Amino acid sequence: MSTYQNIVDFLPYQEPFLFVENIDSLTEEGALGSYTIKEDEYFLKGHFPGNPVVPGVILTEIMCQIGLVTLALFLLKPEKGSKILPAFTSANVEFLSKALPNDRLIVESKKVYFRFGKLKCTVTCEKEDGTMVAKGELAGMVVKSEE
Amino acid sequence: MTRETVKTDLIDIIKPYLPEEVMNNEVSEENHLINDLMINSAHIVDIVLDIEDKFDIMIDDDVIGEMNTVNDSINVVLQKTA
Numbered sequence: 001m002s003t004y005q006n007i008v009d010f011l012p013y014q015e016p017f018l019f020v021e022n023i024d025s026l027t028e029e030g031a032l033g034s035y036t037i038k039e040d041e042y043f044l045k046g047h048f049p050g051n052p053v054v055p056g057v058i059l060t061e062i063m064c065q066i067g068l069v070t071l072a073l074f075l076l077k078p079e080k081g082s083k084i085l086p087a088f089t090s091a092n093v094e095f096l097s098k099a100l101p102n103d104r105l106i107v108e109s110k111k112v113y114f115r116f117g118k119l120k121c122t123v124t125c126e127k128e129d130g131t132m133v134a135k136g137e138l139a140g141m142v143v144k145s146e147e
Numbered sequence: 148m149t150r151e152t153v154k155t156d157l158i159d160i161i162k163p164y165l166p167e168e169v170m171n172n173e174v175s176e177e178n179h180l181i182n183d184l185m186i187n188s189a190h191i192v193d194i195v196l197d198i199e200d201k202f203d204i205m206i207d208d209d210v211i212g213e214m215n216t217v218n219d220s221i222n223v224v225l226q227k228t229a
Contacts, residue, residue: 089189116211118192141189 010073010084011065016042019062026074030110030121033066039101054099059125059134060091067109067123068138075114076142085143089118093136097127104128109138117141153202153224157217160197164190176218202228 004023011020025032037044037054044052069086078084099105106128109121120139126132158174165174166185180186186194195206195214204227206214214220 089187113196115196116192116208118189139189141192 004070004074007070007073010078011069012083012085013065017061019058019065020070023066023070026070028075028111030108031067031071031074032106032108033070034104034106035062035066036104037099037101041101044101052101054103056093056095056134059095059099059105060093060136060138062105063093063107063109063123063125063134063136064088064091064138064140066107068119068121068140071109071111071121072114072119072140072142075119086140087143088138088140090139091136093123093134093138095134096132099125099127099133103133105133112137148225148228150221150225153221153228154217156201157198157220157224160194160201161186161217164194174217176216176221178217179215180217180220181215198224204228 004026007023007026008020011018013019019035020033021035023031023033043055043058047053047055072086073084076084104127106126107123109123112120112122118139118141120137123136123138124132125134154176161174161184164186169185174184178184180191191211195211198220199206202224204224206223206227210223214223
């Protein structure tokens with residue numbers, strides 16, 4: 001994490017909604033990172049009682065935070081002290097396999113374009129054994145705020 | 148390229164991005180992309196990228212701010228392809 005700590009510091013999320021555990025690589029073309037599903041994640045209590053499965057919306061969020069938002073921050077290189085608020089603008093995701101507690105999810109994004117403040121990426125989410133959990137195309141825009 | 152052909156191509160590009168409320172309305176040159184056609188800013192970016200592909204032009208960040216109406220957008224395409 002330390003290499004990209006400056007990027008992580010800019011992430012506006014907090015527990016229990018921070019889904020970036022590790023960033024392994026950030027380039028002009030894409031991001032690679034991971035998140036491990038904890039047994040006590042708040043959303044597993046209700047989805048589903050006695051049968052915890054990571055909801056698709058959370059998988060989408062994990063893919064967005066690692067694949068899209070960290071890359072946007074890397075590309076924008078915000079100044080220290082400025083606040084960044086990401087706005088999710090679209091997601092088209094297929095869910096292929098279920099993710100369970102203790103699964104380490106590896107997210108990789110590839111930039112389709114970053115133009116006029118909008119970043120669009122193809123993003124994959126795999127387990128450590130290579131099982132594809134989800135894949136799709138995500139896009140967002142970043143709102144900079146000086147406060 | 149005549150103004151009419153640019154206009155026709157431009158409206159073909161815009162149409163898929165129109166929200167349901169205005170989908171069946173006639174698109175006119177005076178229409179403001181955001182205020183009249185209710186296209187959101189994320190889709191404005193996609194429209195501009197489609198325009199770049201269609202007319203084989205590059206639109207800079209400062210120019211996108213001038214493309215407020217359909218008419219403005221036609222003018223930008225005509226300038227860039229002149």
